[in-house]
Amino acid sequence: MPLAYWCVLVAAILPLVIVVFAKAGGDGDNHHPRDSVERLPPASRRAYAAHLNAYENFPFFAAAVIIAKTQGAPLVTLNALAAIYIVLRIAHAALYIGDYATPRSVVFAIAWLVNIAIFVLPVFR
Numbered sequence: 245m246p247l248a249y250w251c252v253l254v255a256a257i258l259p260l261v262i263v264v265f266a267k268a269g270g271d272g273d274n275h276h277p278r279d280s281v282e283r284l285p286p287a288s289r290r291a292y293a294a295h296l297n298a299y300e301n302f303p304f305f306a307a308a309v310i311i312a313k314t315q316g317a318p319l320v321t322l323n324a325l326a327a328i329y330i331v332l333r334i335a336h337a338a339l340y341i342g343d344y345a346t347p348r349s350v351v352f353a354i355a356w357l358v359n360i361a362i363f364v365l366p367v368f369r
Contacts, residue, residue: 248309248326259298266291294340308363315366329358
């Protein structure tokens with residue numbers, strides 16, 4: 245199985261890892277877990293936002309990887325771009341939690357461009 249597919253798995257799990265940080269030490273109500281987000285400390289609220297952002301970006305990444313692979317993209321390049329995307333998404337979450345808004349936006353944009361590169365990769369085979 246290509247590394248790029250393992251990266252899809254990592255991208256699917258990443259939001260769950262991020263939300264663990266967001267909810268750690270909180271006084272949330274598990275019956276209504278989203279109701280307590282406003283009461284979280286600022287870093288935890290940003291972690292929750294990073295968690296949602298990771299979910300929002302997952303479908304495009306997963307689709308791009310699957311489309312690229314099934315359409316004959318060069319596997320070495322696909323694997324490299326998928327790994328770069330994962331590193332960028334982890335950096336994005338860390339920058340989000342750390343409240344580094346401008347670097348976070350730059351990393352987001354680069355990850356978005358990498359995702360587009362994955363999607364169009366079969367054109368250049």
